[in-house]
């Protein structure tokens with residue numbers, strides 16, 4: 001690189017450059033200080049999608065010299081299917097509704113997250129998908145899927161052979177949570193010749209299934225013939241109900257060794273229990289709850305003991321308690337106890353938590369069972385299409401769309 005001689009004018013230029021650099025640094029500090037006050041800050045990206053910035057990098061000394069960040073007295077949990085999306089298409093003005101949660105300066109008005117019984121992909125990937133579809137940057141911590149609570153079972157099954165089934169990538173979801181010996185039901189079944197007696201008729205099989213369809217050529221990653229299946233997890237909506245019911249019955253009634261004599265049933269976990277849900281088709285589709293009924297009915301007919309299982313997902317009160325804790329963590333961080341406030345939600349309790357859903361028996365029932373501070377809002381863009389309120393599980397408010405719901409909340413909270 002060629003070096004220029006430093007004459008008088010160059011010295012002036014150098015001094016001016018130094019001053020400009022100093023001013024730039026000072027200007028750069030100003031928005032940083034502002035973000036401290038609000039913690040959640042929105043930056044505009046190329047497609048003008050607000051970027052959620054969670055400020056956790058301020059030092060203790062900086063925190064002590066600043067006023068405490070403001071905390072919202074309310075939070076929002078959005079259901080996805082039938083409220084935000086139908087299939088992959090936004091409904092009810094959902095992108096606009098989410099943008100209304102940000103002020104003109106890009107400040108987030110209240111913490112929000114997505115609480116869905118759906119799943120089949122890791123939360124990080126779901127967050128990226130929602131970001132793309134809705135034009136608002138969504139963090140993985142803002143996505144609570146039906147199978148998210150399976151994380152709480154890690155200590156029990158971390159090194160045990162477990163089976164994961166459902167659409168998407170159920171085994172990847174479980175591995176992502178830390179489970180070390182997990183096989184998809186697709187892969188597991190492929191190691192047992194003739195376990196599915198009608199497999200040769202399934203011309204619709206996907207590439208993923210075909211990759212696992214040569215048991216003689218592939219070597220099992222684990223010793224599936226002598227390793228007992230410790231538990232089965234229905235992570236997302238099953239794809240091949242007939243094969244899945246057959247293989248689950250084999251695993252569950254044999255005590256974890258398909259093809260062998262009866263044994264004690266390994267635990268069975270469902271990510272949700274929705275009988276129906278609203279997808280892209282005009283009428284509702286059969287959900288995981290319908291699959292559970294089919295499996296339970298068949299298992300109880302062919303086995304002497306009734307099927308034992310645990311269902312997570314809404315309306316389980318555990319899910320709403322967990323959601324409240326996550327929304328508390330999404331609140332502006334408190335400098336003095338930033339790392340400890342998550343365990344003490346009492347001192348920062350929300351006055352109201354809104355559950356916006358389309359399914360009375362899942363979203364509204366769940367919020368009702370959870371009690372204070374939950375407030376249920378039912379939309380008409382999904383499962384519920386009634387004119388008035390639902391008879392069995394009446395919501396606190398019924399609106400047409402999620403945008404109307406957000407308008408109502410912001411007006412009620414005085415932040416519109």
Ligand SMILES: [Mg+2]
Nearest residue numbers: 079081082358
């Ligand atoms: Mg729904």
